[in-house]
Amino acid sequence: MSATTEKRRVTCIVCPSGCRINVEIEGGKIIEISGNQCKRGADYATTEVTQPMRVLTTTVRLENGRLLPVKTSHPIPKALLFDAIKELSGVVVKPPVKMGQVVYSNVAGTGVDVVATRSWD
Amino acid sequence: MQNRELVIIGGGPAGLSAAVEARRLGIEDVLVIDRESEPGGILKQCIHTGFGLHIFKEELTGPEYAERFIRKAEALGVEIMLDTMVIELTSDRRIVAVNGREGLVEIQAKAIILAMGCRERTRGAIKIPGFRPAGIFTAGTAQRFVNIEGYMPGCEIVILGSGDIGLIMARRLTLEGAKVRCVVEIMPYSNGLTRNIVQCLEDYSIPLLLKHTVVNIHGKKRVEGVTIAEVDDEMKPIMETAQFIPCDTLLLSVGLIPENELSRMAGIEIDDVTGGPVVNQRLETSVPGIFACGNVLHVHDLVDFVTQEAMEAARGVASYLADGGKKYDHIPVTAGEGLRYVLPQRINVEAMTGEKQNFFMRCARPMARARLYVESERGVIESRLLSHVKPSEMISIKLGRDELKGVKMLKFILQEEGDKIECND
Ligand SMILES: Cc1cc2nc3c(=O)[nH]c(=O)nc-3n(C[C@H](O)[C@H](O)[C@H](O)COP(=O)(O)OP(=O)(O)OC[C@H]3O[C@@H](n4cnc5c(N)ncnc54)[C@H](O)[C@@H]3O)c2cc1C
Ligand code: SF4
Numbered sequence: 371m372s373a374t375t376e377k378r379r380v381t382c383i384v385c386p387s388g389c390r391i392n393v394e395i396e397g398g399k400i401i402e403i404s405g406n407q408c409k410r411g412a413d414y415a416t417t418e419v420t421q422p423m424r425v426l427t428t429t430v431r432l433e434n435g436r437l438l439p440v441k442t443s444h445p446i447p448k449a450l451l452f453d454a455i456k457e458l459s460g461v462v463v464k465p466p467v468k469m470g471q472v473v474y475s476n477v478a479g480t481g482v483d484v485v486a487t488r489s490w491d
Numbered sequence: 492m493q494n495r496e497l498v499i500i501g502g503g504p505a506g507l508s509a510a511v512e513a514r515r516l517g518i519e520d521v522l523v524i525d526r527e528s529e530p531g532g533i534l535k536q537c538i539h540t541g542f543g544l545h546i547f548k549e550e551l552t553g554p555e556y557a558e559r560f561i562r563k564a565e566a567l568g569v570e571i572m573l574d575t576m577v578i579e580l581t582s583d584r585r586i587v588a589v590n591g592r593e594g595l596v597e598i599q600a601k602a603i604i605l606a607m608g609c610r611e612r613t614r615g616a617i618k619i620p621g622f623r624p625a626g627i628f629t630a631g632t633a634q635r636f637v638n639i640e641g642y643m644p645g646c647e648i649v650i651l652g653s654g655d656i657g658l659i660m661a662r663r664l665t666l667e668g669a670k671v672r673c674v675v676e677i678m679p680y681s682n683g684l685t686r687n688i689v690q691c692l693e694d695y696s697i698p699l700l701l702k703h704t705v706v707n708i709h710g711k712k713r714v715e716g717v718t719i720a721e722v723d724d725e726m727k728p729i730m731e732t733a734q735f736i737p738c739d740t741l742l743l744s745v746g747l748i749p750e751n752e753l754s755r756m757a758g759i760e761i762d763d764v765t766g767g768p769v770v771n772q773r774l775e776t777s778v779p780g781i782f783a784c785g786n787v788l789h790v791h792d793l794v795d796f797v798t799q800e801a802m803e804a805a806r807g808v809a810s811y812l813a814d815g816g817k818k819y820d821h822i823p824v825t826a827g828e829g830l831r832y833v834l835p836q837r838i839n840v841e842a843m844t845g846e847k848q849n850f851f852m853r854c855a856r857p858m859a860r861a862r863l864y865v866e867s868e869r870g871v872i873e874s875r876l877l878s879h880v881k882p883s884e885m886i887s888i889k890l891g892r893d894e895l896k897g898v899k900m901l902k903f904i905l906q907e908e909g910d911k912i913e914c915n916d
Contacts, residue, residue: 381689386879388685424690427539427552428666429638437641439538439554448694455666469558487538488554 375401380418382411391415422448427487430461430473438463438490440473443483453478465490492597496520497808498586500577500753501606503532505785507560507569508798509604512805514567518812521569522598524588526576530564531557532608533631533786534794536638539659541686545795556794572596580753582778602780602808605754605768606801609747609786611656621707626714630656630744637663645740649717650674651705653681653688654883655792657744662691672736673698675705675719677726680857682883684792704728705741714739747790757781764832765789771821772838772848773807774800779816782807789834789851792883796851806844814842822900824850827866829905831855831882840895847889852903854880860908865890867898880905 376395381388387407393415394402400419403412417423423445429437446454454477463473467490474484497518499506502525513521529535534542537553544550547559564571572588575596579587586598611629626645628636633644634656646669650657653676661671674692679702681688692699700719706728707718721732749767751759760769760777767788768776775782784804785797821837833852840848854861858880865873872894880886895901 381685381693383686383689386685388879422694424694425540425550426666429538429641431641437639439552439638441538441540441552451666469555487552488558 378419380415382406382414384410384414393419395419424448424451426451426454426477428455428458430458430463430484432467432490433462433464436490438467438473439487440484441487442477442480443472443485446478446480446482450478450480454480458484492599495522495598495600496812497522497602497604498598498600499523499604499606500580500586501525501532501608501785501787502527502530502571502573503606503608503785504534504557504560504794504797505608505787505801506530506532506604506606507557507564508801509606509784509805509808510569511560511563511567512802513808514564514569516805516809518805518809523564523569523571524575524577524586525571525573528574530561530571530573536631536635537659538638539663542794545793546798553794560798577753580757580781582758582781584780600780602782602811604801604804604808605751605776605781605783605787606785607750607753607787609749609790611743612746612748613743619705619708621709622711624708624710624712624714626710626740627708628740628742630654630660630742633660633740633742634663637667643667643669644742645714645738646670647672647738648740648742649705649719649736649738650742650744652676652744652746653678653683653699654744654746655683655687657742658683658687658691660742660744661697662695665695665697669740671695671697672738673700673719675700675703677702677704677722680881684883706730706733708741709735714741717741747786749787749790751787754781754783754787762832762836764826765834769836771819771835772840772842773810773844774804774835775807775811779818780811782811789832792885796885796887799849800851803844803849810842810844822898824901825903826852827902827904829855829858829861829907830903833903838895838901840892840898843892843895847891848895849887849889850903852886852888852905854882854886854905857881858905858907861905862908863888864904864906866902866904868900869898872898876908877905 378393380391391405427441467486469489472483502523534553534557540550542551542556575590577588584600588596648671709716716737720728768783782804784801819839826833831853863875
């Protein structure tokens with residue numbers, strides 16, 4: 371079976387120029403990147419196409435029924451955002467909590483911690 | 492009646508930053524009043540990242556940014572009076588506030604900083620025909636529901652307006668399981684940051700329909716759908732392009748208005764364009780001893796600029812307390828071609844609080860390359876080349892005391908430049 375060419379469009383957000391970058395992929399490999407004005411754009415597009423990463427921000431329940439805002443301490447693969455949200459929907463945290471405190475570990479098997487983004491007495 | 496040195500109305504990032512800076516400058520008695528049960532203002536509900544890149548060189552969430560300032564304020568002995576709503580303000584700096592503990596509180600202040608923030612434009616302000624069914628919210632209200640109260644405003648959502656709050660909510664609601672059908676923007680460009688368009692819409696394949704608007708809202712009890720249509724260059728809907736989109740919720744992200752009821756009550760002059768007070772070089776309003784900063788002065792897109800402006804207001808208060816409210820003459824500062832407004836609207840160069848004066852402005856339309864000219868009665872005194880200006884992103888520049896010495900007026904102009912790069916600066 372011959373490898374098909376896949377075309378992807380990525381908007382670069384590294385600088386305010388916001389270049390529209392075209393990436394051509396064949397058999398899982400990037401064969402061409404165009405539309406970028408600089409090397410940083412090519413690097414960005416490569417990561418976006420191969421392994422896009424995002425910091426997830428959401429809330430978890432506190433035992434008192436209120437919501438605690440949280441974030442992943444590092445970016446996690448974009449493809450796992452929904453899994454992470456699902457896992458965190460069952461988490462209940464007992465106050466007091468300090469800002470930066472780990473409230474959940476290894477979210478969606480990423481090895482990344484989820485930390486509180488505010489304190490709660 | 493209490494007597495206080497400095498009273499700050501509003502405990503959001505503007506109020507907290509002003510309080511911290513005022514204490515640092517040696518103002519002993521600083522009281523912050525906020526109607527909510529916790530300080531932090533709108534940041535409490537902005538759980539996404541994107542705050543503090545300029546000030547902390549870190550990408551913080553809203554609650555983190557707020558908590559850093561709350562801690563600083565507490566450490567510096569700032570008094571914060573919560574659950575207290577200011578209901579009256581007079582031109583001789585008397586405040587009437589109300590809370591459940593003391594009832595009415597009357598305060599005479601030597602100086603006041605207004606930091607009441609802004610509120611969202613509602614549907615009434617933009618007039619869409621149709622019934623008034625349930626299921627229409629401003630994006631900020633929806634943000635509060637989801638992030639603070641913990642419930643979803645709906646399942647199938649259309650967002651009108653592509654401001655950052657709307658974009659942020661498109662992602663938030665999608666992650667929480669809702670289906671965001673599209674974001675509809677009447678302008679030919681989005682009002683949000685490119686970063687938000689990419690990470691909030693493109694990441695989840697949510698369509699952004701530029702030059703489109705909502706022309707009708709369907710449903711009697713609950714929203715059942717909206718009709719959207721393309722608009723022509725005069726922003727009139729082209730009815731042949733109308734299409735029905737089923738949804739149970741319409742979010743409005745159509746702009747913010749500074750919250751200036753108290754300012755008007757005190758007889759403070761309001762700028763028609765910014766919707767906030769007219770201020771001078773030290774961010775003092777037309778009423779001596781009353782200052783303004785943050786979203787109550789003009790709508791900000793970046794909290795870092797709010798903090799910077801609030802610190803300037805605190806320096807203004809310090810200079811006012813030091814010179815005993817001496818009267819100064821001002822020269823006018825105006826926005827010319829290409830700009831919507833420039834702040835401050837008037838200045839006195841002798842009475843500047845630092846060696847440099849900050850000017851904040853917004854452009855009238857997006858330009859890939861533009862040159863900003865600063866003119867005085869003598870002609871152009873300064874010009875800067877700017878790239879990628881957008882109405883949604885504030886432009887800020889500093890001019891030195893030497894450059895401004897002796898000028899009788901200032902006018903800022905923004906002109907689009909061609910693609911060719913001129914090497915003259
Ligand atoms: C929904 C939303 C999302 C945003 N997202 C971002 C972002 O991603 N990144 C970014 O950098 N910026 C963002 N911004 C902009 C930035 O957060 C704001 O510009 C900033 O919070 C404004 O600060 P402020 O202190 O002027 O107003 P606010 O935060 O609104 O604080 C005003 C305070 O005054 C109090 N108050 C008002 N009237 C009275 C009264 N009469 N008596 C007592 N108290 C009163 C209110 O309760 C409130 O606490 C966002 C803004 C909004 C509205
Ligand atoms: S490709 Fe280079 S110039 Fe274009 S947006 Fe990315 S960083 Fe900026």
